[in-house]
Amino acid sequence: MKVRDFLLERYFAKYEFTVKYLLSPSDCESMGAEELLQGSGPDILELWKGLRLSYTESRGHPMLREAIAGLSGTVPEENLVLNPEEGIFLTMNVLLDGNDHVIVLSPAYQSLYEIPKSLGCEVTRWYLKKEKGAWKLDIPFLEGALKENTRLVIVNFPHNPTGFLPTEDELSKVIEITSKRGIFLFSDEMYRGLEHDPEKRLPSVPSLYRKSAALGGLSKTYGLPGLRVGWITSTDSWLLDRIASLKDYTTICSSAPSEILAIAALRRGEELAERSRSIVRENLALARRFFLERKDRFEWFEPQGGSTAFPRLLGNQHVKDFCEKAVTEKSVMILPDTVFDVDWNHFRIGVGRENFSEALGKLAEFIG
Ligand SMILES: Cc1ncc(COP(=O)(O)O)c(C=O)c1O
The missing domain is CATH 3.40.640.10 (Type I PLP-dependent aspartate aminotransferase-like (Major domain))
Known part of the structure; x- marks a missing residue:
């Protein structure tokens, strides 16, 4: 089977486990297996023990x-x-x-x-x-x-x-x-x-x-x-x-x-989903404020669901260059839209992780 490289997954493969701040993941904050099992009831614990x-x-x-x-x-x-x-x-x-x-x-x-x-x-x-x-x-x-x-x-x-x-x-x-x-x-x-x-x-x-x-x-x-x-x-x-x-x-x-x-x-399920939604809600408020306060640099597009947003970088700098500099200078990974096969000068941020505000702070430092 002949298939082109998966651009987003290759980008993640390069940086996901080496950078300090992931500002683009689409998954929400994870939890440990033990923590997951402990809250799930005695019958599930029995299933696990008998696995x-x-x-x-x-x-x-x-x-x-x-x-x-x-x-x-x-x-x-x-x-x-x-x-x-x-x-x-x-x-x-x-x-x-x-x-x-x-x-x-x-x-x-x-x-x-x-x-x-x-x-x-x-x-x-x-x-x-x-x-x-x-x-x-x-x-x-x-x-x-x-x-x-x-x-x-x-x-x-x-x-x-x-x-x-x-x-x-x-x-x-x-x-x-x-x-x-x-x-x-x-x-x-x-x-x-x-x-x-x-x-x-x-x-x-x-x-x-x-x-x-x-x-x-x-x-x-x-x-x-x-x-x-x-x-x-x-x-x-x-x-x-x-x-x-x-x-x-x-x-x-x-x-x-x-x-x-x-x-x-x-x-x-409902408890885990609500946990994710609440992290997303909190991070989204930070992201919205961050980008709206910098209207000269970014155009904000309000998401209605999911754990990502896709703002636009304004000005002459190409978003690929912007993302590359962010990762090399501040160890913050942001995904350029080119990995989605579009060239609109947008980039993806992920708002599902608990360290989002720290990663956003690094982006602020990078922008100056
Ligand atoms: C829209 C969409 N579909 C499918 C997948 C694949 O999910 P997984 O990575 O768990 O295989 C992803 C992962 O990012 C996704 O964003």
């Missing part, structure tokens, strides 16, 4: 699938446990072939368009619009971009990197457009539960539209990326069967300890 390091059920531990069903408004038969990134890889491989056209909401996490491209698909990037300091969905663009062979539309709400979240009406419109033509909808919901106003949480797409699949996981909202646990939900049993078969060629099944820790996490 055998054998192969696990390919579609996931029944208790985990039950918990996922509760989160997504589906039943356990309508989900399958895998590694989140693997969920994108396998679903695209099942759904697409080289004659297909795919429309991807953009900027986007690279695998959402790179895997379709590597399969030979024609990919149309459907960019969010900027309007008065906010991100907007360009519905007319989507309608105009459809082709005879459009097989798949890919969305991601809350959106990485902008933090954009559509209204329920806007999501309904996207579903109406895809359903009229029988087009499949892939909904990346890795940041679901991190809506800044929980009232604005959208229903998971498979509960609204049959020809769809959603990706969820524990990495962002629940702050547990090291578990490598995610899931695909869909009411299309053919799709889940095909993904399960293809998974035999990637990981076969999930890691046994991770599954038990994932069950523990979802037992405390």
Whole structure:
């Protein structure tokens, strides 16, 4: 398989474990395995103590699938446990072939368009619009971009990197457009539960539209990326069967300890999500103030969900140069928009970590 480097992941690989201040991660503050287990109840502790390091059920531990069903408004038969990134890889491989056209909401996490491209698909990037300091969905663009062979539309709400979240009406419109033509909808919901106003949480797409699949996981909202646990939900049993078969060629099944820790996490799901939301709320207030106080240097775009924001660097300096200087001079890592394959002079900041204010302070020092 020929696939281009994953620009964001390569950037992280270079700096994530060497710099002092990460100002760009998209995951929320993590916790220790012991702390996670202690709060999850005696039955989960028993499961953990009795854990055998054998192969696990390919579609996931029944208790985990039950918990996922509760989160997504589906039943356990309508989900399958895998590694989140693997969920994108396998679903695209099942759904697409080289004659297909795919429309991807953009900027986007690279695998959402790179895997379709590597399969030979024609990919149309459907960019969010900027309007008065906010991100907007360009519905007319989507309608105009459809082709005879459009097989798949890919969305991601809350959106990485902008933090954009559509209204329920806007999501309904996207579903109406895809359903009229029988087009499949892939909904990346890795940041679901991190809506800044929980009232604005959208229903998971498979509960609204049959020809769809959603990706969820524990990495962002629940702050547990090291578990490598995610899931695909869909009411299309053919799709889940095909993904399960293809998974035999990637990981076969999930890691046994991770599954038990994932069950523990979802037992405390709402508590963990609220912990992340409260860190995000606090950090976002700092970020907003920081960038609005420096209007001569930055343009601020208010996110409505997720754990990232995507402000713009003003002036003549290229954002790539700005980010490179920040990392070499102050050991602060910020992600330039070029790793999202756009060149708009924006950069991503991550607001989910407890040391955010310290890292922001370093950025202030760097700017001078
Ligand atoms: C939108 C989106 N989808 C999927 C993933 C993959 O999640 P993971 O890194 O846990 O595999 C990420 C990770 O950053 C993401 O931002």
